[in-house]
Amino acid sequence: MAEIARLHPAEDKSFRVAPHNVDVEQALLGAILINNDAFYRVADFLLPEHFYEPIHREIFELAGKIIRAGKAAEPATLKTHLPEQLLPDVTMMQYLSRLAAEATTVLNAGDYGQAIYDLAIRRNLILVGEEMVSVAYEGEIEMTPNKQIEKVESELFQLAEKGRYDGGFQNFSAALNASIQMAGEAFQRDGGLSGVATDLHDLDRQMGGLQRSDLIILAGRPAMGKTSLVTNIAYNVAKAWRGDVTPDGHTKSVNGGIVGFFSLEMSSEQLATRILAEQSEISSSDIRRGRIHDNQFAKLVDVSNVMSKVPLYIDDTGGISVAQLAARARRLKRQKGLDLLIVDYLQLLSGSSKASSQNRVQELTEITTTLKALAKELEVPIIALSQLSRQVESRDDKHPQLADLRESGSIEQDADVVLFVYREEYYLKNKEPKEGTPEHLTWQGEMEKVHGKAEVIIAKQRHGPTGTVQLSFEAQFTRFGNLARADYLPERME
Numbered sequence: 001m002a003e004i005a006r007l008h009p010a011e012d013k014s015f016r017v018a019p020h021n022v023d024v025e026q027a028l029l030g031a032i033l034i035n036n037d038a039f040y041r042v043a044d045f046l047l048p049e050h051f052y053e054p055i056h057r058e059i060f061e062l063a064g065k066i067i068r069a070g071k072a073a074e075p076a077t078l079k080t081h082l083p084e085q086l087l088p089d090v091t092m093m094q095y096l097s098r099l100a101a102e103a104t105t106v107l108n109a110g111d112y113g114q115a116i117y118d119l120a121i122r123r124n125l126i127l128v129g130e131e132m133v134s135v136a137y138e139g140e141i142e143m144t145p146n147k148q149i150e151k152v153e154s155e156l157f158q159l160a161e162k163g164r165y166d167g168g169f170q171n172f173s174a175a176l177n178a179s180i181q182m183a184g185e186a187f188q189r190d191g192g193l194s195g196v197a198t199d200l201h202d203l204d205r206q207m208g209g210l211q212r213s214d215l216i217i218l219a220g221r222p223a224m225g226k227t228s229l230v231t232n233i234a235y236n237v238a239k240a241w242r243g244d245v246t247p248d249g250h251t252k253s254v255n256g257g258i259v260g261f262f263s264l265e266m267s268s269e270q271l272a273t274r275i276l277a278e279q280s281e282i283s284s285s286d287i288r289r290g291r292i293h294d295n296q297f298a299k300l301v302d303v304s305n306v307m308s309k310v311p312l313y314i315d316d317t318g319g320i321s322v323a324q325l326a327a328r329a330r331r332l333k334r335q336k337g338l339d340l341l342i343v344d345y346l347q348l349l350s351g352s353s354k355a356s357s358q359n360r361v362q363e364l365t366e367i368t369t370t371l372k373a374l375a376k377e378l379e380v381p382i383i384a385l386s387q388l389s390r391q392v393e394s395r396d397d398k399h400p401q402l403a404d405l406r407e408s409g410s411i412e413q414d415a416d417v418v419l420f421v422y423r424e425e426y427y428l429k430n431k432e433p434k435e436g437t438p439e440h441l442t443w444q445g446e447m448e449k450v451h452g453k454a455e456v457i458i459a460k461q462r463h464g465p466t467g468t469v470q471l472s473f474e475a476q477f478t479r480f481g482n483l484a485r486a487d488y489l490p491e492r493m494e
Helices: 022-034 054-068 075-079 093-099 111-139 147-161 172-188 201-207 227-240 270-281 284-289 294-307 320-334 353-358 360-378 391-396 408-414 424-430 438-448
Strands: 084-089 215-220 242-245 251-255 260-261 313-314 340-342 380-389 417-422 453-461 466-474 479-482
Touching: 022 054, 022 093, 022 111, 022 215, 054 075, 075 093, 111 147, 147 320, 147 360, 172 353, 201 453, 201 466, 215 227, 215 360, 227 313, 227 340, 227 417, 227 479, 242 353, 260 270, 270 284, 270 294, 270 313, 320 360, 340 353, 340 360, 360 380, 360 408, 424 438, 424 453
Parallel strands: 215 380, 215 417, 260 313, 260 340, 340 380
Antiparallel strands: 242 251, 417 453, 453 466, 466 479
């Protein structure tokens, strides 16, 4: 087709033209105009900005709007929304008619779309590469080599995941489509949640699941069970995972999720033992000491065979920086997929050397800001564990508060959700009065009320209510679970 070729002057051989194929773009648009079903063969991965020719971007975007509205996208319906003249001697109607007339088949629409997408990626790779070379030559003081590597790595990740890296404004309709898609996914997902289900029903009900792009801080004093809770959640999410292959060859999570776990404190073997104890209902201390009989060992083997198929990935490298963590998380998402990221725990991460040399508060601010940005970039919830200050122990009421977060300013500010784990039983156990006294009887009554129970306090939630969720806790298996609520129990006969 000569018309589009005339939009470009004769190419000067002294420079290279960005990769493109106008003929393929025309073939795809023609296929869509003669059979609108061709649009749905490429709509999952192809966007208007992937077309090289600006007029082709307009035609594709307009055709998509018309088709999604349930109407026919034909030359006659498109021409009223496009410029009347394409060239001085070629009208838009003539061009659209030629596109439709010269289209051969819709069977190749998917291949045409993939070719257009691949060429767009190559053009963007050239832009990233040219920018990288330019910045490296300029060598600005603020842009250290490590920072430049992180920036380029992030841009390449965006390019690989979304076919674009340049951010900027987007149409409100695009955001609206994403919102409707999220609602549709929630409708189809087990439990009808918009986020990833933790399988802790009351917590899911209060939060709607773990929401994409959220930074969730899970905090508590030592021995409250922070790591146990997050380990339970990680395994529940991974165990429920189910995925489908999308038209562009990627695997999309339909239920549950693929989990990445940064264990900065415990080894991967210790973490696996915890999950093994929880799933097999055999005490982790018995497993470590070998105090198990034949039947229990057989059960451990059976459970471990099931666990080995679960998409849970553990990185137990100690003392890594938040930049290294981000790089490894991007790599995991590209290679295996990622739906939930867990960091145990926040205070064991380090920031850049510059922030470290100033003070710990500034370093932690950099860490939480980076984690929040990473959650948005990867479009996954990140659960980061955090310690609480010792001032909790000096109060009579030891329920945690937002002010108890260590270096709380940045943590509280950057977090979308702040959860506290609290077990009254732990504190009450240490206050046992002398046996045989009236106080001991009172203490026993109080212990019975709180035995095997834990609270998860939702102290902050940007898009939902705050409040307290009651859970069960079995210390010997380090397992949190759903507490049987009185209104769920069968009616008792007196």
